[in-house]
Amino acid sequence: MQKSLVAIALAATFTAAAPSYAQQKYQPEYRLSTVLGTAFPWGKGGERWAELVKEKTQGRINIKMYPGTSLVAGDQTREFTAIRQGVIDMAVGSSINWSPQVKELNLFSMPFLLPDYRALDALTQGKTGQDLFKVLEKNGVVPLAWGENGYREISNSKREIRSPADMKGMKFRVVGSPLFNDTFTALGANPTQMSWADAQPALASGAVDGQENPISVFTGAKIAAVGQKYLTIWGYVADPLIFVVNKKVWDGWNKADQDAVREAALQAGKEETSMARKGLTAADGSAYKEVEASGVKVTRLSAAEIAPFKEMTRPVYDKWAKTIGPALVKQAETDIAARK
Incomplete structure (x- = not known):
């Protein structure tokens, strides 16, 4: 009897400690929207995010990229609304394209505000960037990382x-x-x-x-x-890019996978930014x-x-x-x- 009770207790402990993957209702595939394809840093950044997510979640989260904003028939300015509505699960989107729905994102399009890359980094990696992420969260998406389309x-x-x-x-x-x-x-x-x-x-x-x-x-x-x-x-x-996830999709993942998706976005964002700046520096x-x-x-x-x-x-x-x-x-x- 005592051995049975010990076995039950151990099983309960193991169940509590084990990741709750089985309890989550994951989709077989998640739709990732980008404007540009893999011939451009933007599309490569989206592709890299998908690769890293699959790797870091051991294949629990699989992402298919849809370039050309094809999920909204190519209408770039409808992309953000489609993310909120769940038509799009994830996106690497442009601050410009989302500015009609999120007026604060017009900040980056203020003429001659940003004299150099250091100025752009000061915004995306500083308090301004944090404040903008809070604005996006209030608009129903989960922002994870910054990327870059570049100076126009x-x-x-x-x-x-x-x-x-x-x-x-x-x-x-x-x-x-x-x-x-x-x-x-x-x-x-x-x-x-x-x-x-x-x-x-x-x-x-x-x-x-x-x-x-x-x-x-x-x-x-x-x-x-x-x-x-x-x-x-x-x-x-300049046009920074933003890696985001639909809020309902995000809430459907366990904490470990949320952390993995965020880490993947941060890494892909850094790699994509480096690609976007390649060949455009004084050096x-x-x-x-x-x-x-x-x-x-x-x-x-x-x-x-x-x-x-x-x-x-x-x-x-x-x-x-x-x-x-x-x-x-x-x-x-x-x-x-x-x-x-």
Whole structure:
């Protein structure tokens, strides 16, 4: 009798200590949304996250990536809503694309707020980044890590851009955020919002003269092949990426697997950021040379040349600071000023 009681007690102890995997109702597969595929750092980051999650959870969590925001028929601005609704389980998403639903994410698109990578890191890795994650949590998703699409540079088929006057009257494809409309209008250009799927044929046909995107997108999408002969490096905004999980999906995982998914996101985010910055530093400018090798004239603006662009867009900055939240903008400015 005593032996039986001991056996029962040991079994109970083992059951309590064992991971509760069997109690969790895991899906056979989880849907991960990205805008770009694996030809770009963005897509590689999503792919790497899926690989690491499978490895760290011993195959309990399997992820299938859906590039091209195909789960929302390519409509990038609907992605965040689809995550909240459960149409999408996980995403590596753009702060720009989610800004229509989360106004605070417009912070990164404030013209000329971020002068360098250290400034961007000061936001994503500092108090500003923590505050933004709290905002996202209140909006029904679980944010885990930061990645990077990159600084958005401007190209066109008409002429070299060295001053705002060079942009006057030109048609530029911009992303679906009113802030971009305001910025390009302030500089005398004619902004046209369209999805990336529509942008390339529009550039090829001459329906629009130019576009703005990170260098990795310029080279990966072979934008030089659709008549974009001039590229200006002006670093007017940066586009961080955010690794998130739908709240209901997250709550369906046990603590050990939640920790594993978070660790995987942090690691994938660091790797993806390194890929996005490759060839774009003072020590390694190989990405710019790759663009020049495709027959494109690359113009790098000095601080003095950037000053007029910054001055002309200051009213846009001040207007959107009120929309984003003065306290958050002030925190961001403080983080940037204190960067090392």
